[in-house]
Amino acid sequence: MQIEYPLTSQVSIPNSFSFDIEAEIEKPNQNYFEKNWLEIEQFLKSIYESEDINCYCFQHFYDMISSICDNEFDELLYKKLEEFYRLKFNVILNDIALQPEDFINKIEKEWIKINRCLIILSEIFKQFEGSYLYKTKTPSFDNFILKILSDQFNQEFNSLLDAIITSLLDTFRNIRDQNPYNHEQLKHLMGMIIKIGSYENQFKSHFFEQSNKYYLDLQQKHRANFDLRVYLQEIEHRLQQETGLIEAYLSKATGKILIDLIQKHLIAENLETIFSNGFDDLLNQRDYQNLQRLFHNMRNIDKLDFLKKNWNQYIRRKGEEIVNEENQDDITQHLLDFFHDLDIIIQKCFENTNLLKQAKNYALEHVLSIKVNTIAELTSKHIDTKLKKQNKTMQDHDQIEKDVDDALELFRYLPAKDIFEAFYNKRLARRLLMNLAYSYELERKVLDRLRSECGDQYTMKADEILKDVNESKQLNKDFNDYLSSQGLDYNKKNIFSCIVVSSSAWPMKNQQLPILFEPFDKFQKEFKKFYELKHKGVCINWQHETSTCDIQGNYNKEKYIFQVQLIQGLILLCFNLKNKLSYTEIHNLVQIDEEELKKNLVSLYAMKDTQKLLNKSGEAKRVDETDVFEVNEAYQSKKKLIKVNSIFKKETKEDVKETTDRVLTERGFVLDASIVKILKSKKNIYHQELMKELFNDLMLPINASEVKKRIEGLIDREYMKRDPENHSLYHYVA
Incomplete structure (x- = not known):
């Protein structure tokens, strides 16, 4: 039967008329609740057994639950x-x-049912949750039902819960042992354990106990046959595996504890084993991947200090091996290669961590202090080799510049920069005088780098050397103008040029002068006259050791031009007098040091029969006073311009020692000056403070015994005195 309600009609009510209506609404009673509960109970059973329920029933039961709550039957x-x-x-x-x-499968099946029910019922019982459960401080309908399930497990079926936990622990063991397991089942059951509160109360302690034992056993297993590469890969695998378990199955709150446990047993407790069994091999073989693994592990357990200590020790050991190599010529290149490898490791593996950068720097300073003066000299020699023209293996300008830049990075760590300066200036002078410099521009760039590192004072002499060479170009033009003004035309083709250098800046020795033939003697005399007119009171010393010339020779009616050193040229010109000369005759004509003469003679005859310029009697390997030399008429060459091997005087150990000793002597004077300067400023100063001031002022490799020696000398010369009551206190003497 359908009931129809009439449309609302309008009723006019007087303003002064009013009335009250009291309607009695019958409240639902106990029977009302019981009747509804029977329906709810049947609904709950149907939901649990997954019976088909019309979706409209959900709204019906939602309204029913809301009505029960509205009528204060929520507690019931x-x-x-x-x-x-x-x-x-x-x-x-x-x-x-x-x-x-098969209890574990049954439990899983029932849990899936419970979970599905809770998804539906939590929406239907929403008002019950808000009106009543909130008052009882139960967070949600889900928590209310799961609390009942938890109580059943803990009060009535504790042994069943223990069996479930044991089964779960066995599954985790299978995962760690890489045995097959049921992922979905583990996910369901771990979800149940967490939701019913048994994770924290029962499962977690057993799980950590099992994990602790497992990783202790794994630690001992690897210690028995330790391979660092395998071990680092094992750590990485285990951390990734456990992180996967945490994300998939475990409570996130226990994740850090589990990871800490693994890092404790596999890393923290094995630090000595890790670094004493393979760390050096990883570095020597540039195993970047495993070094990166090691770095991440050490950072994760906050043990970078331990890595820093072993990293520093490795650099010291390896560096000491390099600087103590027998072949000193290779030391600088090996150090540069070593430094380059360390920089790559810091960048690729250690993420440019400042702590490890500093450790590297301190270790390198120690390495370079082992043979402080030798390494400074060898570094200068290495740069000299790179900047020379005959550096055939490095003719690419960019590559040469890069190699020099690398060497200058090594220079930054050198304590004995004064030793480097002395040898660098000496070799710079030889490169420029002998026309061996690869590039004037590159020489200037090197000086700019040295200046930026050590200041203007450091490169003052080198700057003057470059300045002298540059100004000599104009000087030669002025000399040609002078010859023209004197009516002399024998240098029209500019066959003569001269470099004038300042003796204060150029580290060259005065050598015994040979007897010059024409036209050399004529040019030398005219230039001296020209220069003394231009610069009155100046004394010129000639450095023929570094002079070169072109000599024209006629062999079998063929004309050749030979590029030779001046001494070689003088020897060849001797044979214009006659075709055959004895050693004594040549020596009388040239009049230079016998050792130098013999070296130059060897350079002219010790070649193939068709390539040597002179023939020699007697034993080929040495020059005796009885030997006779003659022009090699069999000489022939396809080239018309031939560069003859030059015999530049090579640096000997005695030369190196002499230069080093000179710098060390000068260093003593510098040390004296610094001590006096500090005392003059402070007036009174304690010994330890003076040492600190000296290191800051000089930045040189000075030691305590040397300082003590200089102090005693200054006391004797009355520049300073000791305090009569405190011998570690010094006073300035005005």
């Missing part, structure tokens, strides 16, 4: 729900306990 509903699920869970768990075969 709470008791009924609690009683229903207690009985329901008891029956389910009891059936599983009585028939334990």
